[in-house]
Amino acid sequence: MRADPTILHVDLDAFFAAVEQRDKPSLRGKPVVVGGVGGRGVVATASYEARAFGVRSAMSTAEARSRCPHAAFLTGRFDAYREVSGTVMRLLRELSPLVEPLSLDEAFVDLAAAGLDDVSVAGVTEVARRLKRDLHEATGGLHGSVGIGTSKLVAKIASDLEKPDGLVVVPPGTERDLLRPMRVTVIPGVGPATAERLRRVGVHTVAELERISEDELVRVVGQAHGKGLYRMARADDDRPVVAEREAKSVSVEDTYDTDLVDRRLLEGLLDRQAAKVTERLRKARLSGRTVTVKVRLHDFSTHTRSLTLAAPTDNTRTVARLARTLIAEVDTSGGVRLLGVGVSGLADWIQEDLFGDTEEAADTADEPLAEEAIARVTRGRPWSPGMDVEHATHGPGWVWGSGRGRVTVRFETAETRPGPVKTFSTDDPDLVPRPRGRYDVPPDTPEAGVPEAGVPEAGVAAPDDATPL
Amino acid sequence: MKFRVERDVLADAVAWAARSLPVRPSVPVLAGLLIETTDDGLVLSTFDYETSARATLPADVTDEGRALVSGRLLADICRSLPNKPVEMTIDGAKVSLTCGSARFSLQTMPVEEYPALPEMPAATGTVNSDVFAAAVAQAVVAAGRDDMLPVLTGVRLEIEGASISLLATDRFRLSHRELSWEPGVTDASAAALVPAKVLADTAKSLTAGSQVTIALSTSGAGEGIIGFEGSAGGGVRRTTTRLLDGEFPKVRTLFPTEHLTLARVDKASLVESVKRVSLVAERNTAVQLAFSDGVLTLDAGSGDEAQASESIEASVEGDDITTGFNPQFLLDGLTAIEAPVVELAFTQASKPAVMAGARSMDADADLAFRYLLMPRRLLS
Numbered sequence: 001m002r003a004d005p006t007i008l009h010v011d012l013d014a015f016f017a018a019v020e021q022r023d024k025p026s027l028r029g030k031p032v033v034v035g036g037v038g039g040r041g042v043v044a045t046a047s048y049e050a051r052a053f054g055v056r057s058a059m060s061t062a063e064a065r066s067r068c069p070h071a072a073f074l075t076g077r078f079d080a081y082r083e084v085s086g087t088v089m090r091l092l093r094e095l096s097p098l099v100e101p102l103s104l105d106e107a108f109v110d111l112a113a114a115g116l117d118d119v120s121v122a123g124v125t126e127v128a129r130r131l132k133r134d135l136h137e138a139t140g141g142l143h144g145s146v147g148i149g150t151s152k153l154v155a156k157i158a159s160d161l162e163k164p165d166g167l168v169v170v171p172p173g174t175e176r177d178l179l180r181p182m183r184v185t186v187i188p189g190v191g192p193a194t195a196e197r198l199r200r201v202g203v204h205t206v207a208e209l210e211r212i213s214e215d216e217l218v219r220v221v222g223q224a225h226g227k228g229l230y231r232m233a234r235a236d237d238d239r240p241v242v243a244e245r246e247a248k249s250v251s252v253e254d255t256y257d258t259d260l261v262d263r264r265l266l267e268g269l270l271d272r273q274a275a276k277v278t279e280r281l282r283k284a285r286l287s288g289r290t291v292t293v294k295v296r297l298h299d300f301s302t303h304t305r306s307l308t309l310a311a312p313t314d315n316t317r318t319v320a321r322l323a324r325t326l327i328a329e330v331d332t333s334g335g336v337r338l339l340g341v342g343v344s345g346l347a348d349w350i351q352e353d354l355f356g357d358t359e360e361a362a363d364t365a366d367e368p369l370a371e372e373a374i375a376r377v378t379r380g381r382p383w384s385p386g387m388d389v390e391h392a393t394h395g396p397g398w399v400w401g402s403g404r405g406r407v408t409v410r411f412e413t414a415e416t417r418p419g420p421v422k423t424f425s426t427d428d429p430d431l432v433p434r435p436r437g438r439y440d441v442p443p444d445t446p447e448a449g450v451p452e453a454g455v456p457e458a459g460v461a462a463p464d465d466a467t468p469l
Numbered sequence: 470m471k472f473r474v475e476r477d478v479l480a481d482a483v484a485w486a487a488r489s490l491p492v493r494p495s496v497p498v499l500a501g502l503l504i505e506t507t508d509d510g511l512v513l514s515t516f517d518y519e520t521s522a523r524a525t526l527p528a529d530v531t532d533e534g535r536a537l538v539s540g541r542l543l544a545d546i547c548r549s550l551p552n553k554p555v556e557m558t559i560d561g562a563k564v565s566l567t568c569g570s571a572r573f574s575l576q577t578m579p580v581e582e583y584p585a586l587p588e589m590p591a592a593t594g595t596v597n598s599d600v601f602a603a604a605v606a607q608a609v610v611a612a613g614r615d616d617m618l619p620v621l622t623g624v625r626l627e628i629e630g631a632s633i634s635l636l637a638t639d640r641f642r643l644s645h646r647e648l649s650w651e652p653g654v655t656d657a658s659a660a661a662l663v664p665a666k667v668l669a670d671t672a673k674s675l676t677a678g679s680q681v682t683i684a685l686s687t688s689g690a691g692e693g694i695i696g697f698e699g700s701a702g703g704g705v706r707r708t709t710t711r712l713l714d715g716e717f718p719k720v721r722t723l724f725p726t727e728h729l730t731l732a733r734v735d736k737a738s739l740v741e742s743v744k745r746v747s748l749v750a751e752r753n754t755a756v757q758l759a760f761s762d763g764v765l766t767l768d769a770g771s772g773d774e775a776q777a778s779e780s781i782e783a784s785v786e787g788d789d790i791t792t793g794f795n796p797q798f799l800l801d802g803l804t805a806i807e808a809p810v811v812e813l814a815f816t817q818a819s820k821p822a823v824m825a826g827a828r829s830m831d832a833d834a835d836l837a838f839r840y841l842l843m844p845r846r847l848l849s
Contacts, residue, residue, distance in 0.1 A: 066677050128658075269482060285848040311641060311751060313796045314848070321617050345751040349845040351795050354723055354821060 001236055003151045004119040005169055007110040008128065011156035012088065013143045013164035015105035017047035020074055020386060022141050024398055026410055026418035031055070031071035034063050037385055038257050040337070045074060045132025048164060074386030081105075087138050097130060100241045108152055109242035121171050124148050128167050140414060150175060151237035157186055159219075175235035180207035187232045189414050192444065194229075206460055207235040242401055251294075251342030252276045259298045266336060271446040273341040274320035281343060287350045288343035291319050293326040296338035303330045306344075310350035311351030319343060383426060392430035394422060402426060470533025470559040472506050474526065476568060478702045479555050482513050483523040485674055485706060489543035489667070502540030504557070504564070505679045506530045510704065514586055514656050520667050521586045521712050525704035536564050537578040546573055565578065572815050587709050589696040592630065594652035598607050598681045598699055602637060603807070605672035607838050610805045613639035613664035620715040623662040627697075628685070630655060636720055637665060638712030642798050643821075643841040644805065650683075652822040659685050662713040668734040670797055671708045676700030713800045724823060724841055728814035730759045731785040733830055736811040742779045746836050747796035749775035755759045755845040757793040760815075769796070784830060792818040793845045804841035819844060 012018065018036040021027050029220060031050035035043040038365040041061035053068035061073065085104040092107055101107045111124060128146045136142050145166035147158025154175050170178055183205055184190050184198055203209050209217075210233045212321035218226035227387055230236065252273045260266055270293065281287060292306035305326040313319065323341050352426075383389075383402040389409055390396050397411035407426045412419030424431050436466045486502055494500045494517065505512040511528040533675065536559050546566065547555075553569040557575070568574040605624070615701030618640075625636040637645040675681050678700030685695050693712040698705060747756050749770040757768040765783035770776035792815065803811060807828025812834045815822050824840040827833065 287848060289788065309637070310797065311845075325617055333639075345753055347755075348849050349755050349793070349847045351641050351798075352819070352843045354643060354841065354843050355640055355718060391506050 001175070003172060005121060005124055005150050005172060006116075006119055007149055007152055007155040007241060008109040008124070008131075009108055009147045009149075009152070009159040010088075010109065010113055010131070011147075011159045011163070012098055012105035013145055014051075015048050015084075015142075016045035016076055016081055017050070018142045019077075019080055020072075021047060022139075023080065023388075023414045024072075024410070025384075025412050025416060026286050027072050031068050033061070033068070033071045034074050034076045034267070034320060034386070035061055035064075036255070037073050037075050038255075039060060040255055040257065046071075064282070068171055072385070075384040077388065081255065084139050084142065088135060088144070091131070091134055091138055095127070098241050098243050108241045110154065111148070118176070121169050123166070125169050127373040128169065132167060134163070142314045145347060151235065152239050152241070153188065153232060153237040154178070154235060155189070165184065176210075179233070179235055180205065180210070182206050184209050187229065188227065189228065189232075194225065197221055206233055206459075215345045227234055241412075247266065248279050248343050248346065249292075249344035250277055250283075250284070250288070250346070251292070251340055252280075253294060253338060253340025253342075254337070255296075255338045259337055260339075261333065261335050263332070265325060266332060266339065269339055270327060270341055271320045274323050275316045277341050277343055278314050278316040279309070279318050281314045286348065287314040288347065289313075289345035290343065291322040291326065292342040292344065293323050293330075294338070294340035295327065295330050295332065295336055297330075297332065298335035298337060302338075305329050308345065310347065312347040312349065314350055315353075388434040390434040391422075391424070391428075396434055407431065470504070470506050470536055471532035471557070472511055472528045472529040472530045472627065473556045473778055474511060476547075476550050476552050476555050477527050479511075479528075480550065481702050482526045482704065482706075483540075483547045484525050485546050485701070486515045486522045487512040488670060488674070489517065489520045489522045489708070490515050490540045493507065496582075497579050498537065498582045498584075500539060500541065501537040501583060502543055503535065503537050503580070503583055505535045506533050506802060508533075516584060518584065519664075521709045522796045523586060523707045524702075527703045532558075533557055535580050537580040537583050538564050538575045539578070542575065543623075547849075559788075579706045587694055589698065589707055589709060590652055590684040591683045592682050592698075593657060595680045595682050596633070596648065596650035597749045598676045598678055600648055601681050602672040602676050603628075604633075604646045604838075605668055607805045608635035608637050608644050608646045609640045609665045609669045610637070610801045611634075611639060611644035613636035615639070619713055620662065620717055621715040622665055623717065624668050625717040626661045626663055626668075626685075628652065629658050630657060635718070638718070638720055641795070641843050642802065643723060644802075644838070645721070645724070645841070648837065656700050657772070661685055661693060662717055663695055663716065664710055664713060667708070667710045671697050671710075671843075675701070675706060675708075677701035723821065724839065725814075725816050725820065726825070728787070728816055729758060730785065730790045730811045730815040732765065732786070733784045733827065734765055734781065734811055734813070736803060736806060736809055738781050739765070739811060740800065742781050743796055743799055743803070746770075746777040746779055751776045755793040755847075756796040756798075756799065757791065759789075759791040760813075761789040764784050769801050792817055793847070794820065794822075794830045795845060798842055799845060804844055805840060808835055819846065 017032040020034060021123045027287045031053060032042055032047040033050050033055055034045045035041050043055060043057055043059045043061060043064050045057060046055040050068050050071045055064045055068050067321045081104055089099060089101055092109050096109050096111055098110035098113040099107055116123060132144060132146060141227055143165040145159045145163045146169050147155045149155040149158050149170040150172050152168050158170050184203060185195050201220055203212060216228045217230050223227060224349055285407050290306050290308045292304055294304045305324050308328060383399045385399055385401055387399045394411050399407045400408040400410045405426050406423050408421060408423045410419055412423045426436050491499050501516050503514040505765050511526050514523045550568045550571060555566060557564060557566045562577055564577055565577045607731050608624050610626055611781055627634040629730045631652060632651050633650050676696060682698040684691055694709050695712060696707060696709040698707045743756055746767045746769040754769050759766040760783060762785060764780050766780045768778045802824045806826040808828055810827040810830055812825050812827050814824055821841050821843045825834040825836055827835060
């Protein structure tokens, strides 16, 4: 815990949904749900209008639809989110060189490294007010909630207190009073399991947690967790703000619309995921020693199997080969609904091969039979709701919905007023997907769409940040 | 079946035969150890359809017969017996074992269901058992362990007249050992791909006698087997194993024909240094070797993590060079070299290095064993 309130936490309000509302004027002020729209999708973000109907993140899209049937259900445009996130992170880095992004829409900023003259409550409040204003302007109308405190724990809790568009500075010395009435789940690391254990010993709030001795806490929740929790309950948190959090693993996973049984199809999918993972590794100039396969079966049981190599690799075939070996250890005969491949034990070098890279080429020669099946499983809907499109005569717009050979498009952009809706045949040659970066960004903005260094890419999981999008 | 045998002789033979028992037998009887009594004494055998082991040992045989008992249990029992003669008899569906005042009664398995052991092929030649064990131990260091690449889990054994070559590689390093032997016919010429693990275990376990007989049969299509026979405990130990299928890569040409840097280092110092600096490596970091005039500098660790560095004396001829290796692969090669001095030959930092031993800093390198190691490539 610091003497001055110099840790700032910023959290963009309903981030994905807010970007959609910005770019789709007709959705402003209306419920918007971003997430998987397929049979098994889950909600990534709901706009505040949708939250009023009880729609929450991580809820199944089916449940969200029943609670809020008139909401716009969109699949999400991650390029756009990454671009906005990059803008925000750049702003934060202008404020202080020490910025710790937690995800696309959330970061800690160390104001002690910002060279501020005045770190009093009034001083940092003014800094936060300016930041919120700059953020609103730079992102074309998004809001962020800011919390400032003497520790990460307090700053993060504070940013949530007056959401949306909040600003809370917790004065030094008042931290414990702030925490005491709160439920224990405000403390990071206290999930449903720990909360349940605490509930059994009569602890619901932080104040009740404070009354438990360290020894007893260790008995209830275990050694490592208990010690940390004991300190957190006293707002005693000296975790530093760490810039450039290093990725611990690189992974991809996919959920399928039907349970997959065919072993060759599964292997073909793993090969593709291995290719995706190793491509990301190579882009990040990383390699890894441990290959993990994650399988969720028809009954929702989730299995992970991993193997560690003698030396780190970024080779697609090596990762694919191990992934195939690993899935053979899981009984997939009942059907697979989710499959993932990850590489961890990251390093910055690879063990070169004496034979060059020509050896295993013959391995995948028998694949073409499965190609079609793989394409069927992995093919996204050609016109997914929310995606940006452009029509030869009507100009830029976005897919409002599609089905039965028709696709409906609303012709509007961030800069226009709500536009008209028109319906076309799905194979209309005049209608094409619109690449990111046109119409949405002012022409003088440099290089849109490149994720800012340090912002974990979707799938590049940093600690505490494993929430799949 | 009834016999009496010395405890040490029995325990040693049972332990030897039980080595090749399958961990998860595909058929229950394969977990068994076959006990047979003949005029010549006692025969113990195990077989898992890949590898067979057969030990003969002297015993006072009163009654001839055969019985199949759990190999692991028998091995555990024999290991713990007091040092007194052991008597075993078959008693209905049980085998009873008596040693001093200790008595065991073991369930038997259906001996008629036990598969016949493969015939030992005709002898191809003999080799000094200690030389063979040492050579195999060096060669198997580089063998692969990945069952998805079965060919690389084998040691390529090439017989050419009076010399044998052993080659193994896991794609990252390559070991090559030459040794001489006494072939049955002077123009013997054959090649076989022997499972590395079986070869290593077998060579190590046959050092009690002075000679090992190698018997190779590669006539059949893909169904070749190799047999090894040595003596121990007053009897004969014989192992056969099925050869691996597949084409072993052409690896001899991977050894570079020239070098630009030749360095010599005291082997023990280098091993110690590599172990020390790689302490910071958390198993994911490579160790960097920089050779320049008279000094070898080792570095490991990177950036803001822990780092280590150390310099040792080296004789360096030719260009300065900086390269890096997986520390474990480097140590595997160094420890396989028996000589007190190691010679490292380099062409370029990105090309494989050749390691060999030498008796002293001035002596010629001993090229009977060479270890070729591919360096690491930094990604950033």
